[in-house]
Amino acid sequence: MSLYGDFVKFLNENLPTAPSFHPHYESALSDMLKAGGKHFRALLLLGIVNALKPQNLAASMRVALGVELLHTYSLIHDDLPVMDNAPLRRGKPTLHVKYDEVTAVLAGDALNTHAFYEISRANLSSEIRIKCVEILSQNGGVSGMVLGQAIDCFFEKKPLTLDELKFLHTHKTAKLIAASLKMGAVIAECDEKMCDEIYEIGLDLGLAFQIQDDIIDATSDESEAGKPVHNDGVKNSFTNLLGISGAINAKNELIHNIQNRLKQLPNSVSNVVLELTEKHLK
Numbered sequence: 550m551s552l553y554g555d556f557v558k559f560l561n562e563n564l565p566t567a568p569s570f571h572p573h574y575e576s577a578l579s580d581m582l583k584a585g586g587k588h589f590r591a592l593l594l595l596g597i598v599n600a601l602k603p604q605n606l607a608a609s610m611r612v613a614l615g616v617e618l619l620h621t622y623s624l625i626h627d628d629l630p631v632m633d634n635a636p637l638r639r640g641k642p643t644l645h646v647k648y649d650e651v652t653a654v655l656a657g658d659a660l661n662t663h664a665f666y667e668i669s670r671a672n673l674s675s676e677i678r679i680k681c682v683e684i685l686s687q688n689g690g691v692s693g694m695v696l697g698q699a700i701d702c703f704f705e706k707k708p709l710t711l712d713e714l715k716f717l718h719t720h721k722t723a724k725l726i727a728a729s730l731k732m733g734a735v736i737a738e739c740d741e742k743m744c745d746e747i748y749e750i751g752l753d754l755g756l757a758f759q760i761q762d763d764i765i766d767a768t769s770d771e772s773e774a775g776k777p778v779h780n781d782g783v784k785n786s787f788t789n790l791l792g793i794s795g796a797i798n799a800k801n802e803l804i805h806n807i808q809n810r811l812k813q814l815p816n817s818v819s820n821v822v823l824e825l826t827e828k829h830l831k
Contacts, residue, residue, distance in 0.1 A: 552595050556588055559610045560617065565663050573648055577656040578663075580647065581621050584639040589758070589829060590729040591617045596821035597733025597747065609736045611671040612681050615664040616729050619689050622660035623698070623725075625653055632702055673736060681732045688728035697721025701785070709785045715756065717785065722762075723755025730754075730822075743814070750810050750822065757803040760796050761830050763787045767796075804830060 564579045591613035598609045628635040628643040629650065636646050644653035668681050687693060697720030709717065730751040734744040763786040787796040804826060811819040 552592055552599060553588065556591055556595060556610065556613060560588075560614060563611075563614060563667075565618075565659065567659075573652065574655070577644055577648055577652050578659055580641070580644060581625055581638060581656075582617070582660075584641045586639050587829060588617060589825065590620055590726055592825060593726065593729040593751070593821070594733040594736070596825065597730055597818060598736050600817035600821050601734070601737035601739065601815070605673070605736050605738075608672040609733070611667050612673070612678075612732060612736060615668040615681075615685065616725075616732070618660045618664035618667060619685060620725060622657040622664070623689075623694055625657040625660070627698065629653055632698075677736055677738075680735050684728050684732050684735065688724040693720055693724040693728075694722075697724070705784055709790075711790060714785050714787065714790060718756055718759040718787075719752060722759040723752045726755035726758060727751025746810070746813060747818070750807055750814075753803045753807050753810070754822065754826070757800050757807070757826075757830055760787045760800040760803070763789075764793060764796055764800070767793055800830065 560582060564582060565575075567575050567578065569575070594613045594616055595606065595609060599606050624638055625644055627633055628638055629645055635643055637643060641647075644656055664685065665682055668678055668685065671678055671681075673681075689695070697717050700717045701721055704713075704717075727748045728751070731744050731748040734747045739747070766786070767788040787799060791799060807822065807826065811822060
């Protein structure tokens with residue numbers, strides 16, 4: 550089975566449970582996790598471990614699950630009426646549409662904290678588990694993803710410069726992608742220099758990933774994207790600022806930088822990143 554298949558199997562076998570007499574709280578925890586998705590961040594983490602220290606791959610599944618839980622919480626909250634007010638995610642009704650807004654908020658809260666519970670249970674050394682908690686919380690929290698989301702929401706109808714837009718999406722999107730790569734390197738017991746190099750590549754990869762998402766929003770239909778498209782007219786997006794051709798050029802420049810930086814790392818690491826880049830960014 551592929552890494553993707555292995556991870557989806559592990560995910561489905563380890564969905565969060567919370568039996569009670571609440572009519573739908575438990576199902577709400579799992580709905581977005583079971584709705585599919587690329588599992589891009591989890592696969593980056595697992596790919597690095599598989600490339601550098603495959604004997605740690607089984608134990609790293611729970612850390613990859615933690616990354617997926619945190620990412621899914623962020624999507625649930627991003628879709629709320631107070632933020633993007635999106636009716637669809639991964640081709641399925643968003644939680645506030647299927648259930649209600651309170652359920653969506655609480656399900657997101659629950660997945661956020663459950664992410665760190667899962668990492669704490671990984672069959673890895675306490676040092677590695679603590680380092681993974683540090684990396685994920687630092688990049689997903691106060692000065693990472695949440696800061697990016699705060700800027701995105703506050704400046705929704707206020708045009709940003711290109712540098713400001715890069716700052717926004719470095720924090721909102723790229724930091725969690727970079728953290729996933731770095732956590733994989735930590736689990737593979739790489740030295741600090743390599744962990745930092747992999748993280749920096751992840752920041753470029755995350756920006757390229759966001760630009761691609763903006764291009765999809767501008768050029769795809771809803772059934773292809775699995776979520777509402779042509780939604781970014783009032784938002785600060787790379788396609789709005791640079792135009793579609795300019796955004797494509799910016800993405801290709803980032804990919805070129807990534808390819809050059811990967812030459813400093815083992816071929817096995819380059820292959821992981823380039824394979825996922827080819828699949829999701831072309």
